[in-house]
Amino acid sequence: MRPLAIGLVGLILAACATSTLAPIRDGNVQLEDDEKRMWARVEQEQKKFDASDALYRDPELDAYLTGVARRLQPPEVLQAIPFRVAVVKNPWLNAFAMPNGALYIHTGLLARLDNEAQLATILGHEMVHVTHRHAIRDFRSAKNKTAFLATMNVTFGGVPVLGGLADLIGAFGTTAAITGYARDQEREADAEGLDLMVRAGYDPAEAPKSFEGMKKELDEEKIKESFFYSSHPRLQERIENFDAAIKTAYRDRRGGAKNTELFLKKTQRVVLDNAQLDLKAGRFRTAQWGAEKALAVKPNDPKAYYLLGEILRQKAGDGDMLNAGQQYQKAIALDPAFPDPHKGLGLVQLKRGETCQAKKSLQSYLALAPSAPDRAYIDGYIRQCPR
Numbered sequence: 001m002r003p004l005a006i007g008l009v010g011l012i013l014a015a016c017a018t019s020t021l022a023p024i025r026d027g028n029v030q031l032e033d034d035e036k037r038m039w040a041r042v043e044q045e046q047k048k049f050d051a052s053d054a055l056y057r058d059p060e061l062d063a064y065l066t067g068v069a070r071r072l073q074p075p076e077v078l079q080a081i082p083f084r085v086a087v088v089k090n091p092w093l094n095a096f097a098m099p100n101g102a103l104y105i106h107t108g109l110l111a112r113l114d115n116e117a118q119l120a121t122i123l124g125h126e127m128v129h130v131t132h133r134h135a136i137r138d139f140r141s142a143k144n145k146t147a148f149l150a151t152m153n154v155t156f157g158g159v160p161v162l163g164g165l166a167d168l169i170g171a172f173g174t175t176a177a178i179t180g181y182a183r184d185q186e187r188e189a190d191a192e193g194l195d196l197m198v199r200a201g202y203d204p205a206e207a208p209k210s211f212e213g214m215k216k217e218l219d220e221e222k223i224k225e226s227f228f229y230s231s232h233p234r235l236q237e238r239i240e241n242f243d244a245a246i247k248t249a250y251r252d253r254r255g256g257a258k259n260t261e262l263f264l265k266k267t268q269r270v271v272l273d274n275a276q277l278d279l280k281a282g283r284f285r286t287a288q289w290g291a292e293k294a295l296a297v298k299p300n301d302p303k304a305y306y307l308l309g310e311i312l313r314q315k316a317g318d319g320d321m322l323n324a325g326q327q328y329q330k331a332i333a334l335d336p337a338f339p340d341p342h343k344g345l346g347l348v349q350l351k352r353g354e355t356c357q358a359k360k361s362l363q364s365y366l367a368l369a370p371s372a373p374d375r376a377y378i379d380g381y382i383r384q385c386p387r
Contacts, residue, residue, distance in 0.1 A: 026076035056087040072196040091277040097126035099135040107274035116259035117206035124193030203256035208242035284315040305331035339368035359385040
């Protein structure tokens with residue numbers, strides 16, 4: 001029997017074990033045998049995932065996010081579980097945690113947050129899944145085991161959650177990412193996670209705000225996603241539970257830290273890059289919102305003006321072409337050596353029948369990008385103007 005099959009059988013047999021386990025509060029908690037096997041498999045698959053193109057590569061951002069996460073847990077927990085955060089290059093609303101303390105947040109969810117307190121709410125929730133050993137408890141539950149194993153072939157955005165999804169441990173990430181844990185475990189993660197962020201000095205009033213924004217967006221655009229963070233009923237329940245806790249248990253703890261300016265500065269680039277992902281997905285409204293949010297944080301960013309121009313040009317609604325041309329011109333004024341806005345402006349001018357103005361813009365693009373892969377394509381447009 002292959003090692004993978006042995007590990008699979010071992011974990012399935014362990015499902016008969018109790019699903020009641022004490023939370024990990026310090027290094028004195030001993031992992032059980034099936035839990036140790038789970039961690040070992042997770043670490044193997046995690047290496048594949050981290051080496052893939054699925055991750056958003058920004059070490060400075062990862063360090064910032066990890067720093068926020070580690071402020072939520074006492075040192076004794078961090079000694080037992082070395083939490084760290086990485087970002088997944090995906091525009092859909094999601095975050096998930098692996099049993100060994102690896103936390104992942106999608107660019108799409110990160111882009112929707114407004115401050116560090118809201119980030120702490122998300123990270124606190126995911127950390128509770130780890131400290132309270134929800135993965136192994138969920139697996140041991142006979143009620144959830146069939147659904148758990150059925151997720152092994154699921155991917156998001158065409159990217160396997162943890163490398164080879166034929167492997168059992170790939171399903172751990174899939175379960176958490178796609179469907180969420182059992183309802184009582186999700187409620188526990190919300191309640192305990194909120195307590196973590198409040199104890200760390202953050203304003204509890206910020207906890208429900210990001211979810212209110214997500215719910216509004218999903219409702220307005222009639223978006224239906226299978227991820228936990230974009231489940232309409234669960235979002236509504238979470239908002240109500242947070243509001244109730246703020247009015248009772250945390251009514252005297254309002255006014256804590258938000259760290260808005262720092263958070264927006266640290267996440268400006270990922271917001272802009274996620275807007276590009278939304279554009280590729282044809283989500284023009286969301287992409288435009290992201291580009292405008294990035295510009296609000298960094299008003300002189302030529303890349304943001306260029307992207308906004310691209311969104312408007314491709315959306316091509318009433319007045320969009322004129323507005324797109326204006327955005328390209330702003331990008332060019334801020335950075336004349338940036339080639340892409342010249343091309344965008346040329347394409348807008350062609351659309352408006354201004355072929356000779358377009359020729360100048362497209363020639364500027366080729367001069368600034370001599371090795372552009374679309375040179376032959378652009379040359380064809382240039383020849384439309386005989387002069």
